[in-house]
Amino acid sequence: MFQALADPTRRAMVERLSRGPSSVSELAQPLDMTLSAVVQHLAVLETSGLVRSEKVGRVRTCRVERAALQRAGNWIGARRESWERRLDRLGEFLERHEPPTKKRSRP
Amino acid sequence: MFQALADPTRRAMVERLSRGPSSVSELAQPLDMTLSAVVQHLAVLETSGLVRSEKVGRVRTCRVERAALQRAGNWIGARRESWERRLDRLGEFLERHEPPTKKRSRP
DNA sequence: GCAATAGTTAAGCAAGTGCTTAACCGAACC
DNA sequence: GGTTCGGTTAAGCACTTGCTTAACTATTGC
Numbered sequence: 001m002f003q004a005l006a007d008p009t010r011r012a013m014v015e016r017l018s019r020g021p022s023s024v025s026e027l028a029q030p031l032d033m034t035l036s037a038v039v040q041h042l043a044v045l046e047t048s049g050l051v052r053s054e055k056v057g058r059v060r061t062c063r064v065e066r067a068a069l070q071r072a073g074n075w076i077g078a079r080r081e082s083w084e085r086r087l088d089r090l091g092e093f094l095e096r097h098e099p100p101t102k103k104r105s106r107p
Numbered sequence: 108m109f110q111a112l113a114d115p116t117r118r119a120m121v122e123r124l125s126r127g128p129s130s131v132s133e134l135a136q137p138l139d140m141t142l143s144a145v146v147q148h149l150a151v152l153e154t155s156g157l158v159r160s161e162k163v164g165r166v167r168t169c170r171v172e173r174a175a176l177q178r179a180g181n182w183i184g185a186r187r188e189s190w191e192r193r194l195d196r197l198g199e200f201l202e203r204h205e206p207p208t209k210k211r212s213r214p
Numbered sequence: 215g216c217a218a219t220a221g222t223t224a225a226g227c228a229a230g231t232g233c234t235t236a237a238c239c240g241a242a243c244c
Numbered sequence: 245g246g247t248t249c250g251g252t253t254a255a256g257c258a259c260t261t262g263c264t265t266a267a268c269t270a271t272t273g274c
Contacts, residue, residue, distance in 0.1 A: 002109055002112040002118070003113040005113075006109045006110040006112075006113035007231085007232080014186060018186040018187075018189045018190045018193075019189055019193065020193055023251095024250075024251065025250060025251080033232090033233070033234090034233080034234065035251070035252095036233085036234075036235085036251090036253085037232070037233055037234075039251070039252065039253090040233080044231095057240095057241060057242080058240065058241040058242070058249070058251070059241095059249095059250060059251085060250080060251070064190055066187060066190055069183055069187050072183050073180060073183040073184060073187065075118075076176055076179050076180040077180060079122065079125040080125075080173060080176050080177065083125045083171055084173075086125075086126065086127055114262080116262085130221095131220075131221065132219090132220065132221080140262090140263070140264090141263080141265085142222095143221090143222080143223085143264075143265085144262070146222065146223090151261095162221085164270095165220045165270065166219095166221085166271090167221070215274105216273105216274090217272100217273090218271105218272085218273080218274100219272075220269105220270090220271080221268105221270085221271100222267105222268080223266100223267085223268075224266090224267085224268100225264100225265090225266090225267105226263105227262105227263085228261100228263090229260105229262085229263100230260080230261070230262095231258100231261085232257105232259085232260095233256105233258085234256085234258105235254105235255090235256090236253100236254090236255090237252105237253085237254085237255105238252080238253075238254100239251085239252075239253100240249105240251090240252100241249085241250085242247100242248085242250100243248075243249090244245100244247085244248095
């Protein structure tokens with residue numbers, strides 16, 4: 001999933017799709033590459049679960065899958081949280097072992 | 108930056124570092140590969156800005172950079188938000204054009 | 215001083231990625 | 245019924261990645 005987001009073209013596609021669903025050629029239009037390449041990027045996004053699509057008649061309509069986007073966000077959120085918890089523990093530790101100011105003993 | 112997170116080994120390293128700073132060989136120990144490979148992964152993480160490190164004596168100590176982690180989270184958050192805003196607009200639209208239930212006209 | 219420790223750097227390689235071209239298939243339009 | 249439209253699929257190719265080995269440097273402990 002991060003693999004899928006690693007490519008700038010693919011991120012642009014997700015960006016486009018997060019503003020509403022789109023057909024494949026609509027999606028391809030602003031991208032300077034063949035339709036074929038876009039379809040291949042789309043396949044990566046689909047197997048990563050970030051994008052879902054369905055074909056009706058001869059046009060395939062694509063949309064982002066909020067659940068997958070959320071999972072990616074959660075991973076990052078968890079790392080950040082654990083980082084911050086660590087800082088908190090450090091803060092507590094310092095507080096316990098080094099009282100408010102330098103005055104070691106209360107008179 | 109997503110490029111850096113795309114590799115599972117690198118994600119493991121970030122995971123480890125999010126629980127506290129660590130030396131290079133400490134970081135390498137649970138990973139089934141040479142120290143050399145780990146150093147190369149570390150280089151990727153550093154140029155992506157996700158990890159910072161400094162050498163004192165002969166050991167290099169690494170730590171995650173919360174700002175970078177936050178930026179990654181923000182990108183995903185923005186996409187999700189724009190997705191949800193779109194749903195909201197759709198909801199409003201439907202509400203305006205299709206009153207509460209099927210009963211077209213209030214008695 | 216000498217050996218062990220901690221890390222760095224370069225060369226090389228197999229596998230993976232991001233394209234392109236080209237041939238193809240099934241609607242939709244005339 | 246043929247053509248255009250929207251998309252799919254396969255083959256091929258340059259470039260990048262994720263490793264390894266091997267040779268090297270700079271501390272540290274005895």
